[in-house]
Amino acid sequence: MRRFTFLLIAVATTAGLVAIIGPAPGHADEKSASYVTEIPQGYRDWQWVSSAHEAGNLNSLGGVLGNDVAIKAYREGKLPFPDGTIIAALHYRYVPSEENNKVFGEAQSFVPGAPTNVQFMVKDSTKYAATGGWGFGHFAGGKPGDAAFMKSCFPCHEKAKGSDLVFTRYAP
Amino acid sequence: MRRFTFLLIAVATTAGLVAIIGPAPGHADEKSASYVTEIPQGYRDWQWVSSAHEAGNLNSLGGVLGNDVAIKAYREGKLPFPDGTIIAALHYRYVPSEENNKVFGEAQSFVPGAPTNVQFMVKDSTKYAATGGWGFGHFAGGKPGDAAFMKSCFPCHEKAKGSDLVFTRYAP
Numbered sequence: 001m002r003r004f005t006f007l008l009i010a011v012a013t014t015a016g017l018v019a020i021i022g023p024a025p026g027h028a029d030e031k032s033a034s035y036v037t038e039i040p041q042g043y044r045d046w047q048w049v050s051s052a053h054e055a056g057n058l059n060s061l062g063g064v065l066g067n068d069v070a071i072k073a074y075r076e077g078k079l080p081f082p083d084g085t086i087i088a089a090l091h092y093r094y095v096p097s098e099e100n101n102k103v104f105g106e107a108q109s110f111v112p113g114a115p116t117n118v119q120f121m122v123k124d125s126t127k128y129a130a131t132g133g134w135g136f137g138h139f140a141g142g143k144p145g146d147a148a149f150m151k152s153c154f155p156c157h158e159k160a161k162g163s164d165l166v167f168t169r170y171a172p
Numbered sequence: 173m174r175r176f177t178f179l180l181i182a183v184a185t186t187a188g189l190v191a192i193i194g195p196a197p198g199h200a201d202e203k204s205a206s207y208v209t210e211i212p213q214g215y216r217d218w219q220w221v222s223s224a225h226e227a228g229n230l231n232s233l234g235g236v237l238g239n240d241v242a243i244k245a246y247r248e249g250k251l252p253f254p255d256g257t258i259i260a261a262l263h264y265r266y267v268p269s270e271e272n273n274k275v276f277g278e279a280q281s282f283v284p285g286a287p288t289n290v291q292f293m294v295k296d297s298t299k300y301a302a303t304g305g306w307g308f309g310h311f312a313g314g315k316p317g318d319a320a321f322m323k324s325c326f327p328c329h330e331k332a333k334g335s336d337l338v339f340t341r342y343a344p
Contacts, residue, residue, distance in 0.1 A: 051223035051235045053266070053282040063223045063235065063343060092343060094225070100339055103331045110225040112343040159275045167272055171235060171264060171284040172216075 034128060035150045036120050036137025040067070043088040043118070047071045050171040053094060053110075061094040061112050064168045069123075074170040080133065081164050085123035089168070091116045116140065121157075121166065132158060132165050206300065207322045208292050208309025212239070215260040215290070219243045222343040225266060225282075233266040233284050236340045241295075246342040252305065253336050257295035261340070263288045288312065293329075293338065304330060304337050 046065035054060040066074060069084040092112030100109035120137035122128070128135040136153035138145035157165040218237035226232040238246060241256040253259075264284030272281035292309035294300070300307040308325035310317035329337040 045219060047217060048220040048235050048237055050284055051233055052269075053225050053233060054280055055282065056278065056280040058280065061223055061225060063220050065220055090343065097224075097339075099332070103328060103339075106228065108226055108228040108230065109339075110227065111341070112222055115344055156275060160271070167269075167275075167281075169283070171262065172287055 034130075034135060035144070035147075035153075036122050036135045037144050039118070039137070039139055039142070040086050040088070040120055040122070043067070043086070043120070044090075046086075046088060048171075049074060049087065050168050052089075052168065055094075058091075059094050060091045060116060061110060062089055062091040063112075064089050079164050081123050081166065083123050083125055083133075085121075087121045087166065087168065089119040091118065117145075134165055206302075206307060207316065207319075207325075208294050208307045209316050211290070211309070211311055211314070212258050212260070212292060212294070215239070215258070215292070216262075218258075218260060220343075221246060221259065222340050224261075224340065227266075230263075231266050232263045232288060233282060234261055234263040235284075236261050251336050253295050253338065255295050255297055255305075257293075259293045259338065259340065261291040263290065289317075306337055 043065060046067050049064040049066045049070070052060075052062050052064065054062070065088045067084075067086045069082060070087050072078075073081045073085060093114050093116060094110055095113035096107055097109040097111040100111070101107050117138055117140040119139075120135075122135040122137065123133055124135060125133035131154040134154070134157065136150060136157070138150060138153070144150075154165075157167070160167050163169070215237060218239050221236040221238045221242070224232075224234050224236065226234070237260045239256075239258045241254060242259050244250075245253045245257060265286050265288060266282055267285035268279055269281040269283040272283070273279050289310055289312040291311075292307075294307040294309065295305055296307060297305035303326040306326070306329065308322060308329070310322065310325070316322075326337075329339070332339050335341070
């Protein structure tokens, strides 16, 4: 919370001029700008939901993990996800595996390279009521994304209304 | 075991003619042809090791999971993997996600499609002494791969000697 407050102050300070010449920000908007600012403990031990490759600029290969609440809901096909659900997306550079390709004799194998970021969706229908009940988190090198970046999460995830704002399906 | 015996009989029967005109199989070879013939229980609950995309003919997107022994060894960088290690590779068709791509506005998102097979490496340095201490398993639709296919596992994995015959690295 302290880190988040600091972030808000930093953004408020640097964005001061914009605030003066721009429209006055609505109070409702300010209230809704709550993101996940602490990395959920133990997420690397969670069970696997699925893998994904994002081509193009993202150039990412990732694993999506879920805490017990998430895995249970996924397996039962329960929508919306219940409060307490946390979904983690671990992202890495999408790189060819030189050592695998030597064995296979062709450039066919692509694996996770350097870690890029870890993203979280935390379901708390009260705390995150303004963003569909989900708190979004993004951490690169252990540090949370800035407020401008974090504002882009909800509008995009909102388009996945049919699956409670969650893009990732469970791989059986 | 029963399934494995049945498989051996079936292969022996259909391969009868080949056996007659081919060289007599060595007893040592027959002894070493032991594969994993039962799907290890509960593997879908195991922790995530990494993800991988195999392009080309395989056209596969997968998740690699490990039992507790495997995960501990991976995290400690322990080589060779101790007896009791089981590594599972869950493979799916590598397909574009139409629903994600609609949101992103471009064809960037690739996800697991239909499951194709699940493969296992089981470490038992006594039982599988002839194949580097590893028993290999391959299951498509719940059924084990045939003997001819299973024979191809070890010669390929043997090339990854530096990592105890295991291709997959742990994604941090």
